[in-house]
Amino acid sequence: MKTSSKKRRRKENLVVIGAQWGDEGKAKMVDVLTEQVDIVARYQGGSNAGHTVVADGRKFVFHQIPSGILHEGKKCVIGNGVVLDPLGLLEEMNSLVQAGVKVRNRLIISDRAHLLMPYHRLLDGASETHKGRAKIGTTNRGIGPAYMDKMARVGLKVVDLLEPAYFRSKVREVAKEKNFWLKKYYGQAEVDADKTADAYLKIAPQIRPLVADTTAYLEGRLQAGENILAEGAQGTLLDVDFGTYPYVTSSSASVGGVCTGLGIGPQWLDEIYGVTKAYTTRVGEGPFPSEMEPDFGEKIRKRGGEYGATTGRPRRCGWLDLVALQYACRVNGFTGILLTKLDVLSYLQTISLCVGYKVKGQIIREFPASLRRLADCRPVYKEMKGWKGDLSSASRVGDLPAEARRYLDEIEKTIQVPIQWVSVGPDRAQIFQKP
Numbered sequence: 001m002k003t004s005s006k007k008r009r010r011k012e013n014l015v016v017i018g019a020q021w022g023d024e025g026k027a028k029m030v031d032v033l034t035e036q037v038d039i040v041a042r043y044q045g046g047s048n049a050g051h052t053v054v055a056d057g058r059k060f061v062f063h064q065i066p067s068g069i070l071h072e073g074k075k076c077v078i079g080n081g082v083v084l085d086p087l088g089l090l091e092e093m094n095s096l097v098q099a100g101v102k103v104r105n106r107l108i109i110s111d112r113a114h115l116l117m118p119y120h121r122l123l124d125g126a127s128e129t130h131k132g133r134a135k136i137g138t139t140n141r142g143i144g145p146a147y148m149d150k151m152a153r154v155g156l157k158v159v160d161l162l163e164p165a166y167f168r169s170k171v172r173e174v175a176k177e178k179n180f181w182l183k184k185y186y187g188q189a190e191v192d193a194d195k196t197a198d199a200y201l202k203i204a205p206q207i208r209p210l211v212a213d214t215t216a217y218l219e220g221r222l223q224a225g226e227n228i229l230a231e232g233a234q235g236t237l238l239d240v241d242f243g244t245y246p247y248v249t250s251s252s253a254s255v256g257g258v259c260t261g262l263g264i265g266p267q268w269l270d271e272i273y274g275v276t277k278a279y280t281t282r283v284g285e286g287p288f289p290s291e292m293e294p295d296f297g298e299k300i301r302k303r304g305g306e307y308g309a310t311t312g313r314p315r316r317c318g319w320l321d322l323v324a325l326q327y328a329c330r331v332n333g334f335t336g337i338l339l340t341k342l343d344v345l346s347y348l349q350t351i352s353l354c355v356g357y358k359v360k361g362q363i364i365r366e367f368p369a370s371l372r373r374l375a376d377c378r379p380v381y382k383e384m385k386g387w388k389g390d391l392s393s394a395s396r397v398g399d400l401p402a403e404a405r406r407y408l409d410e411i412e413k414t415i416q417v418p419i420q421w422v423s424v425g426p427d428r429a430q431i432f433q434k435p
């Protein structure tokens with residue numbers, strides 16, 4: 001009989017989740033925390049994610065492969081909750097191999113993960129164009145249509161790719177409906193079902209050795225005393241349930257997605273870390289109460305290098321929104337916060353912290369469900385004194401100017417969750433633990 005995991009002493013399992021609208025610096029945190037775990041596992045999203053890690057002066061951008069791959073000896077899992085673009089995956093693997101990173105025998109893909117198909121990408125683009133000014137501002141990677149198919153029970157899974165005759169017949173069947181939408185509704189070119197099946201079946205032999213029942217794999221490793229880090233993509237405010245719907249992604253980026261996206265029970269989750277920048281950014285459309293004035297936002301964008309890793313789009317910049325952060329703490333049950341990019345706020349006279357919203361003459365501190373109401377919210381700021389000095393070589397909290405420490409204290413006081421790590425620059429070394 002298996003020992004109850006609660007009774008056993010074991011290594012802690014970690015979860016890293018975006019506490020904002022994505023791009024919080026999760027990949028860097030995952031990269032640092034990977035030292036403490038045996039396995040890094042992605043549980044949702046797909047190639048819409050763009051995770052940037054600077055290691056030993058070299059920049060790596062990951063879309064589908066967990067950023068833990070840079071650590072030799074660690075295993076990486078792509079869970080069933082991910083929608084996998086197998087062609088993109090092979091490209092990513094090849095570029096890692098060219099950079100001298102060993103990938104084979106270290107990357108394991110769930111047989112239950114759904115496949116992202118070329119028609120998903122076409123439908124994503126067509127739907128966005130069709131929506132005009134009401135577009136979501138997606139990454140155009142086909143993510144929404146792929147998750148739609150999963151829920152509509154017409155999706156294709158990784159395991160299907162390993163059964164060529166079934167795969168081809170299913171692609172033909174599904175493509176009929178997709179072509180109806182592409183041609184008749186959007187007035188676009190159709191996809192060729194057989195060419196699509198050919199392209200996927202051609203690469204199937206390269207994918208096959210990576211495929212496994214990852215739920216059994218993870219359970220086996222956990223029972224053997226190893227530990228995992230569950231790596232989230234996007235962020236809580238882009239979560240399909242808790243985000244600023246419809247300006248969200250189509251998956252569960254928050255903590256619930258870990259169990260459904262990896263097939264492990266909640267009793268295995270120990271530390272749940274929320275990653276937030278010292279300010280806020282968002283790409284794509286949708287209300288953003290603490291958004292900065294355009295000229296000032298441009299200054300922060302330049303300083304923080306706030307351009308999308310997947311699409312290159314400039315990110316909208318805003319002050320740190322504690323109403324939204326408190327909400328993210330609640331829906332995820334964060335046990336700790338990892339705060340990134342504190343250095344970007346250096347040399348400002350004052351720093352604004354959004355501590356409430358004013359709407360229709362009332363001050364509220366709850367993140368509204370209605371987007372119309374959220375769009376009407378005006379930020380209520382607490383003004384904090386800024387600090388002078390370069391933080392990039394700070395290696396402990398005592399190295400920070402008093403004003404920066406006060407800024408961190410004020411955040412902790414409001415959200416009631418401890419800040420456990422502070423990052424002060426893009427490099428692996430530019431980070432320290434806060435006692």
Ligand code: IMP
Pocket residue numbers: 021022023048049050136137138139140141142143144233234238247248249250283284285
């Ligand atoms: P989709 O995930 O491509 O469907 O895009 C839906 C929304 O999520 C858009 O606002 C995108 O900009 C946003 N989004 C998707 N992936 C990321 C990400 O990795 N970082 C930040 N925003 C993202």
